[in-house]
Amino acid sequence: MDEKHMLHNVILENKAKLSISGVCDVDTFDESQIILYTETDTLEVSGENLHIQKLNVADGELIIEGEVDALIYTGTDARSKKGKGFFKRMLK
Numbered sequence: 544m545d546e547k548h549m550l551h552n553v554i555l556e557n558k559a560k561l562s563i564s565g566v567c568d569v570d571t572f573d574e575s576q577i578i579l580y581t582e583t584d585t586l587e588v589s590g591e592n593l594h595i596q597k598l599n600v601a602d603g604e605l606i607i608e609g610e611v612d613a614l615i616y617t618g619t620d621a622r623s624k625k626g627k628g629f630f631k632r633m634l635k
Contacts, residue, residue, distance in 0.1 A: 561607040589613040
């Protein structure tokens with residue numbers, strides 16, 4: 544696996560803008576919860592009025608705006624989930 548793809552960064556600005564790199568796919572999303580896969584983990588973002596402002600799976604970039612209350616890593620290996628996310632299912 545390319546080391547570039549293993550990088551994962553999370554930047555939260557004033558609980559209102561969340562930038563995440565190293566994103567493989569988004570599983571589910573609504574205004575209160577977004578579940579996404581990184582190269583190594585599954586990440587659950589909880590809050591209110593959450594909206595995906597930018598998603599570029601090719602570059603692994605995701606920007607979420609809204610009121611972020613919690614970031615929870617489940618520790619699930621995202622590579623085993625590859626291909627099962629929302630966008631992967633929609634683009635079959």
